[in-house]
Amino acid sequence: MIGKLLQKELKLCLHPTSFLLPLLVALILTPNYPYPVSYFYLCLAVFFICLTGRENHDITYSLTLPVAKADLVTARFLLVMLIEWAQLALAGLFIWLHGILLPQPNAAGMDANLALIGEGFFCFGLFHLVFFPSYYKNVDKVGISFLKGAAALFVLILVEIVLCYALPLYRNILDTPDPLNLGAKLLFCAVGLLFYLSSTWVAWRLSQKRFQQLDIR
Amino acid sequence: MNSILTVKNLCKSYPSFRLDNVSFSLEEGKITGFIGRNGAGKTTTLHSLLSFVHPDSGSIRFWDREYDEHELEIKQRLGFVSAGMSFYAKKKLRQITDVTRPFYHAWNEEAYRKYLSLFSLEEEKTPDALSNGMKIKYMLALALSHGAELLILDEPTSGLDPLSREELLEIFLELANQGKTILFSTHITSDLEKTADNILYLSRGRLLADDSLPGFLAAYRLCEYAEGQVPHEWEGRLIGPGRTKNGFSALLQASERKDFPLPCRQPSLEEIMIHLEKED
Known part of the structure; x- marks a missing residue:
């Protein structure tokens, strides 16, 4: 059933910006840019998916189908994760290209290196944790939920930029060109992945619980 | 007559509205008109039947099965059509049908094609390009193609011109003749005088009448x-x-x-x- 719902998500719920905004990860090829901001654009795409879903009565349509309410939440999470992983794969490609084309340090935060993927995991994990439980508490107020998610995301991005200048772990080890300190960066990615998976799991369960209790009027 | 749907003591409270101990049942192959002024609780009742809203208390049984325990099985046999909703306005009907079809075990492609032709629906059109009457017909075509035995229609004739309404009413009568059970909420009472066998009358969240149409009129x-x-x-x-x-x-x-x-x-x-x- 989840497979059929994912098909529904892909065929009926994807907004055109779901393809365009994640491509802005190409900003990694821009010199001196706060690269984690490109992860925000994907979160904006998630907002547009949920917003157009509301305008298209997606949830009402889905609830008339012979599916469990909780599975609708699962399918939406899978769709978003699919886009996120596609963007992270693209980020990997652009980080590699950046190393070849623009091999100079970034003056606006983290260098374009492997640790940026780890930052992506932290960004998406935090966004899931703030946005989805709020969204599934009231699917009509998608804008409010997005504002909360975006605010949390920008605080995280700001902290990460500050850490690149203030914390030796960031300044001397993570904020360095590849392949320097590759082991530490891989470890950072693994910690990020762990955070991403655990926060997504918490967000998913909380969202299912809240959506189950929600009255659709 | 078999009872297709039995609702007992359905209650739901909102800050400014209360659905108060609503009980009724539907007979197989009959059209039941659900009337009441705007805000009487018709849509809340219908949405409770489909678990869109969670009743505070009461029981809902379809085909003698508890809804909560047999939700997916029951939804295979149900069709819900609401005039107020247009799903995926910019997607082609073909795309919406392609997504809908795999969810239903009893989907009948031949029936779907038949209803498309009967209702003059073009699959390459989007809901946006359809009149309100045609949107209702498309939703009906979907419901009938998966073999829905019970059709729950929420104000299906609202906002339609008299001719389109008449056309839809004829379709409902034909469906009832084929054995489909229809629960039809509306505040256009003349539509029910032409089609309904039974009447449920809801006022301020309370069911004031549950009777046959002739019985209700004769009272x-x-x-x-x-x-x-x-x-x-x-x-x-x-x-x-x-x-x-x-x-x-x-x-x-x-x-x-x-x-x-x-x-x-x-x-x-x-x-x-x-x-x-x-x-x-």
């Missing part, structure tokens, strides 16, 4: 009178008196008709509803 008489014409002892027995162009009108229990000194006539469903609402 009242309408009297029209000028000021001062009604004897004083009858004034308190008139139901929902109100002004008309030529004086006043009010309902009277049909059982009291023979003692009433003024002429009365059979009221329409709309007249009954208006006077009962005034009285309430």
Whole structure:
């Protein structure tokens, strides 16, 4: 059933910006840019998916189908994760290209290196944790939920930029060109992945619980 | 007759509204009209049936099965059509159908093609490009193609021109002839006079009547009178008196008709509803 719902998500719920905004990860090829901001654009795409879903009565349509309410939440999470992983794969490609084309340090935060993927995991994990439980508490107020998610995301991005200048772990080890300190960066990615998976799991369960209790009027 | 749907003591409270112990059942192959003014609780009741909203208490059984325990199985046999909703306005009907089809075990492609042709629906069109009547027909085509035995229709004829309404009503009658059960919420009572077998009348969250249409109509008489014409002892027995162009009108229990000194006539469903609402 989840497979059929994912098909529904892909065929009926994807907004055109779901393809365009994640491509802005190409900003990694821009010199001196706060690269984690490109992860925000994907979160904006998630907002547009949920917003157009509301305008298209997606949830009402889905609830008339012979599916469990909780599975609708699962399918939406899978769709978003699919886009996120596609963007992270693209980020990997652009980080590699950046190393070849623009091999100079970034003056606006983290260098374009492997640790940026780890930052992506932290960004998406935090966004899931703030946005989805709020969204599934009231699917009509998608804008409010997005504002909360975006605010949390920008605080995280700001902290990460500050850490690149203030914390030796960031300044001397993570904020360095590849392949320097590759082991530490891989470890950072693994910690990020762990955070991403655990926060997504918490967000998913909380969202299912809240959506189950929600009255659709 | 088999009961397709049995609702018992359904309650749901909102800060400014309460659905109060609503109980009814639907008979197989019958059209049941669900009437009441805007805000009476019709949509809340229908949404409770489909678990869009969670009732505070009460039980809902479809085909003698508890909804909560057999939700997916029940939804395979249900069709829900609402005039107020247009799904995926910019997607082609073909895309919506392609997504919908795999969810239903009993999907009948031949029936789907038949209804597309019968309703003159073009799959390459988007819901945006359809009139309200055509949108309803598309939703009906989807429901009928997966073999829905019970159709729950939320104000399907609202906002349609008289001809489109008539066309839809004919379709409903034909579906009932084929054995489909229809629960049809509306405030356009004339539509029900043409189609309904039974009437559920909801007012301010309470079910005031659950009767056959002839039985419901036969329970009242309408009297029209000028000021001062009604004897004083009858004034308190008139139901929902109100002004008309030529004086006043009010309902009277049909059982009291023979003692009433003024002429009365059979009221329409709309007249009954208006006077009962005034009285309430």
